[in-house]
Amino acid sequence: MGKTENRPAERSSWQLIARRFSKNRLAMAGVALLALMLLAILLAPAYMPYDEMIKEDVFNRLQRPGEGGHLLGTDELGRDLLARVLYGGRISLLGGMATIAIAFAAGCLIGGAAGYFGGRLDTVLMRFIDMLMAIPPVLLAMAILTALGSGLVNLIISLAISQIPRFARVVRSAVLTLRGSEYIEAARCYGCSSMKIIVRHILPNGIGPIIVSATLTLGQIILSISSMGFLGLGVASPTPEWGTIISENMLNIRYYPYLGLVPGVCICLAVMAVNFIGDGLRDAFDPRTGN
Numbered sequence: 058m059g060k061t062e063n064r065p066a067e068r069s070s071w072q073l074i075a076r077r078f079s080k081n082r083l084a085m086a087g088v089a090l091l092a093l094m095l096l097a098i099l100l101a102p103a104y105m106p107y108d109e110m111i112k113e114d115v116f117n118r119l120q121r122p123g124e125g126g127h128l129l130g131t132d133e134l135g136r137d138l139l140a141r142v143l144y145g146g147r148i149s150l151l152g153g154m155a156t157i158a159i160a161f162a163a164g165c166l167i168g169g170a171a172g173y174f175g176g177r178l179d180t181v182l183m184r185f186i187d188m189l190m191a192i193p194p195v196l197l198a199m200a201i202l203t204a205l206g207s208g209l210v211n212l213i214i215s216l217a218i219s220q221i222p223r224f225a226r227v228v229r230s231a232v233l234t235l236r237g238s239e240y241i242e243a244a245r246c247y248g249c250s251s252m253k254i255i256v257r258h259i260l261p262n263g264i265g266p267i268i269v270s271a272t273l274t275l276g277q278i279i280l281s282i283s284s285m286g287f288l289g290l291g292v293a294s295p296t297p298e299w300g301t302i303i304s305e306n307m308l309n310i311r312y313y314p315y316l317g318l319v320p321g322v323c324i325c326l327a328v329m330a331v332n333f334i335g336d337g338l339r340d341a342f343d344p345r346t347g348n
Contacts, residue, residue: 074265077341084337091330094323098150101143110140110297119313129319132306142320145297148286150327152213153278159217161271164224169255171225172232183229186222194219195281202290212291216281220274227270231263265342272335276328283324299324 078084114135122130129139171182189197201215235241236259244254260267285291286300294301299320306316 074341078337081337081340083333084341087330087333087337090326091334094146094327094330095150098143098146101140101147105137105140105143107140107144109137110144111295112136119309121313122315130313130315132302132316133309138302138316138319141297141302142299142323145299145302145320146323146327148209148292148296148298149279149282149300149324152209152282153275156213156216156220156278156282157271157275159213160220160224160274161267163217163221165228165260165267167221168225168228169232169260172229173236173251173255173259179229182225186225189219190222190226194223195284198281199285199290202285207290207293209292209296212282212285216278220278223270223274224267227267228260228263231266232259235259235263265338269335269339269342272331272338276331276335279324279327279331 112135114131116135117125117127117131118133118135120127120131120135122128124130127137127139129137129142132138132141167182167186171179192200198215198219201218202211205211205215232255241254241258244258249258282291282298283300283303286298287304288300289304292298292301294305302320303310303317306313310317
C-alpha cells in the first residue's frame, strides 16, 4: 500500500493575507501599540474620573510630573494633564476613525456607481470629484469647517468630505478592473441586481487597495484633527484634544516642556502605529510577497 500524502488544507485568500500580515513584526507592533492606546482611552473612566479633566486648581498649577499625585503634572489652570490627554485621545483617535468610516462609505458609493455604470453618470460624478481634488484636502476641510462652525461633528464632516475624492478614485479604478470579469457576467446572467453585484462581488475582490488607502489615510486624519485643534478651528477649549492641549499651553512650553511633549508624543505614536499597520496591510495584500 502506498503512503497517504498529508496535503495541507487549502487556505482562503483572507487566511493567506492574515498569515502574511502576522509575519510582519512592525505591523504587529503597530497593532499592539494602537490597541493599548485605544484601551487606555476607552477605559479611562474606570481609573481616571472625568472631573479630573475639567477641575481647575490654580493653587497647584504647572506642577511637574509626579508632583501632588499628578503622574504627568498639571497645566496652567491646575488640570491634570494625564486626564486631559486620555480624554482628548477619544477625539483624536475615535474622531479620526469616524472620519475614515464616513469618507470610506461615501467614496465606495460614488466610485462604485461611477465605475460600474460608466457613461454619463461616470462623467458627472468624476468631474465633481475632480473639482474637490483641485483643492488641497486641508484647505477644503478648513473652508467647510469655517462655513459650518466649530465642533466635533462639523470637524468630522469637513474632514470626511475632503477625503471622499481619494476613496472614490481608488474604488472606481478597482471596479473598472473587475466589472468585465467572467464571474461578474455570470452574476448578471443569474439575475443579480447591480447593487448586489457591486456589494457582494466587486468590492470584496477589490477591497485590498481600498483598505490600505483607508489605513494610511487615518494617520493623516489624526494629524489634521490635531492641526485644526492647534489652530483653534477644531474642538474648542476647554474640551481636550491633543492639538488643543498643545495650543492651550503654548506660552508655557518653553519652561514646562512636558506640557507639549506629552500630547506631541501621543500624536507621534498614534500616527506611527497606524502607518506600520498600513504598510503591513499593503505587503499582505501583495501576492508577490509569497504565502
